[in-house]
Every structure is written in C-alpha cells, then in structure tokens.
Amino acid sequence: MxxxxxxxxxxxxxxxxxxxxxxxxxxxxxxxxxxxxxxxxxxxxxxxxxxxxxxxxxxxxxxxxxxxxxxxxxxxxxxxxxxxxxxxxxxxxxxxxxxxxxxxxxxxxxxxxxxxxxxxxxxxxxxxxxxIQVQNGGERGRDAVAITRAVERFTALRIQQRLEDTLGLPALAPTTQKIIMLRSDPDSGVDALVPVVRLDPSLSAQVMSWAASPYYAAPGKVESIEDAVIRVLGFDLVVNLALGIAMGQVLNLPEDVPRGSTPYWKQSVYTATLCELLTRRMPIETRPKAGLAYLSGLLNNFGYLVLAHLFQPQFSVLSRYIEANPHLEPQLVEQHVLKVTRDQVGGWLLESWNLPSEVCSGIRQQQFELPVGDGEPYARLLRLAQALLRQEKLADGPITTLEPDMYESLGLSEDDLEAAMTALLANRDGLDQLTHTLSKHRTAV
Structure with missing residues (x-):
C-alpha cells in the first residue's frame, strides 16, 4: 500500500x-x-x-x-x-x-x-x-548552512571544518568516481565505459544480469560485457543504472520507515522510467537529455537515504509524523521535524560528488513551480512523474489534481501522459524484476 x-x-x-x-x-x-x-x-x-x-x-x-x-x-x-x-x-x-x-x-x-x-x-x-519555512531555489551555500544547522541542532556538533568533512558521509568507491567522470564527459562512449565495468566484478555481474532481464528482451544470448553494453543496454542506461546502485551502496536503506510506504528502489525505478518515457514524447527542440532525465528520476529520492544517515535517532520520529500526515508533502513534514528536507541534502550531496548540474538542480527544485531556467525541465519532469505515479499508488505523497500547466509547460498533452503511463504499466513485470535486482545487489556499509 x-x-x-x-x-x-x-x-x-x-x-x-x-x-x-x-x-x-x-x-x-x-x-x-x-x-x-x-x-x-x-x-x-x-x-x-x-x-x-x-x-x-x-x-x-x-x-x-x-x-x-x-x-x-x-x-x-x-x-x-x-x-x-x-x-x-x-x-x-x-x-x-x-x-x-x-x-x-x-x-x-x-x-x-x-x-x-x-x-x-x-x-x-x-x-x-x-x-513551516521551506527554502526555495537551489543555492549551494544556503543549503549547506541549513544542513549544518540541522545537524548541529540534533547532534551537538560544532562544525568548524568544511561540511563534507564533518557529516560522516562515506566516500565514493573508485569505480563510482570513474563512472561519474564518464557521465560528466560529453565525449565519453562505450569504449571508455566497458573497461571500467570489466574491472569491477560486482558491476560486471550486475550489467550481465540487467542485459538478461526480460524487460530488455534482448534477441539471442548475451555473451559478454561488450555485448551487454553495446547491443542491449547502451551507454546511457549502463552509466545511469550503475550510478543509481552505487548511490544505494554508499548509504543504508532505513529500517523504521513510514508504514505502508513505497519501497525505495521501486519508487526510484518507476520514476526514472516514467521520466524517460515522458522525455521521449516532448518536442525535440525543448527535449532534455533522456539519459539525464532517467538519472534524475533514479536519484530523485536519494536525499531520503541521506536524512536517515544524518539523523538516525530522529528518523523514527520523522516516520511517525509522515504516517500521521499523509495529506502533506513529506518535504514539508521534514522541514518541521528536522529543519531540512531530503531535496536540500540530496541535491547538495550529489553536487558535492560532481554529478551533472542539471540532475542536482532538478532534484533540489522538484517541489517548486519555477520559471524556465537551468535544470528547470528536469524539476518539472520529476514533479509530473511523481504526480502521475501517486495516482497509480506507485509513489508516496498526497494525490493532487493534475493541472494542465504541469505538462503543457513541457510540451506534453493528455494523450502523451496516457501513452507514457500505458507503456510504463505494460512493463510492470520487467520493472519489478529490475527493482528486485537493484535491491538484492545493494551492499550496505
């Protein structure tokens, strides 16, 4: 439920x-x-x-x-x-x-x-x-101050060093750092990706598992990493999925979550897939990159894991508040309980790890109605995808009326939304299997 x-x-x-x-x-x-x-x-x-x-x-x-x-x-x-x-x-x-x-x-x-x-x-x-004041915009300095104050409020820390050195967040693995560099380099391609995948046994096994999944319906047997990346999955998908699972490996999935909430990886996979489907129906002249749209969806809720890591003693209290207030956006409840939101900490940390700026700002701004600007199409896509998924009980949060401006500003019509949702729901078995694969291969620190 x-x-x-x-x-x-x-x-x-x-x-x-x-x-x-x-x-x-x-x-x-x-x-x-x-x-x-x-x-x-x-x-x-x-x-x-x-x-x-x-x-x-x-x-x-x-x-x-x-x-x-x-x-x-x-x-x-x-x-x-x-x-x-x-x-x-x-x-x-x-x-x-x-x-x-x-x-x-x-x-x-x-x-x-x-x-x-x-x-x-x-x-x-x-x-x-x-x-309950929720900060607008996506300014790194303002978010850093808010995160610092929230951590100080609950842990009695007096932060005197840079924020990255005091929050106790694990470092990224070397393979993940290489993948981030590939993701950020517009000239990178399959030739640079395959050696990185081949050198990491866990990632290699993961890529082969994805390629063999019925969701991708690859003709014939997948024989090698090259075959999986080049013929079945493609550069963007492998990079995005690898980054998504790498983020999940950095932090534990919280245990005392709000009862009845959508599992983390299920919400991530469905949001990512729907963002990509919607992107491909947008006008070519205003269409954002499908790969970055997928990555934004996959990491849209990453800040939730960060909150669970930073505020472990208070996370149970937060869960009780969210259970009691299902009619409000979770970010509003977080602002009241913790004085900081998942979008703030998620956007800030992903920026610290040098993920594409469009992804960081889109995640940071996904709760706000913003004028056209840097990262804005990704924020609008995330907001629209969440609204559609909530109607199908595939994402958490209040179910609200879908205003025409939410999709018309992206160059989409009601028919486009219906077609994207039909394609998504037709592939539920494959998406659920991918969700299971990502959850099963998560290695918590």
Missing amino acids: TLGVQIPAYDNPEGACVRLVLMHDAEGKVLVLVPSDKLLNMAAVWSLSGRKLRAARGEDTLRYFSQAGLQNEEGQQRLMHSFTLLVDSSLQGCSGVELCELRSGLHFHWGLDTAPEQEVLYGELGLEPET
Missing part, C-alpha cells in the same frame, strides 16, 4: 473539513480531530495525551472506517463516543464540525458539543503549513 491520500473537498459552512485520525499505542485507540489543511504535530499529541501514540497503518485505517456499521448516523455517533478524543484547540467552541477520514473517504457531520467532557482533550495539535 502506498503512503498517500487525496484530500476530499466538502461544503462546510462552519469551516474547512476536519480530519479524523485513528491513533493507537499499547493502551488502546484514540481519535484525533485536526483541520485537514494543517500538519498534525506529533510532539503536541504526545504531550497532550501523555502517551506515545502513532497513526494506525493505512490498510488498518481503511478497513476500520469502511465498516458497514460506520456508514450510517447511528454508527458514526457511536464511534465518536467510543474513544478518547484529542481535539485541536481551534475547534473549541464549535457546535458542529464536518469530519472526513482521508483514506476511506468517510465523511459526516458531528456535533462536537455532544461529546462527554471527560473524554475530550483540547490542545494546539495542528500547525499551519505556511509557518
């Missing part, structure tokens, strides 16, 4: 829809009521309740609120009197509220003044997203 929901819109004369959140711990369940346009502040929930509550799993929430007994007024009233209620203080004094549960779509009107006083706790549980 993918972590992501669509916020329903209801006509509520007394205000916005109030989100109904089922939470639990060893003592039992509670219901939390918070305006649907706010971030649910888990620290406030824990303080108000005196308990370490966490949001129920997405599938459990869906099953619970889809019960037949809750589809009528009697069952809904019984529900609201069955649990302790934690209510955002902005709702205090309201005679009635329009409740909505985002995963099941259940919604009903309820008289807040009918709740027994001893079972209702009021507190400032919600935060306005506008109060």
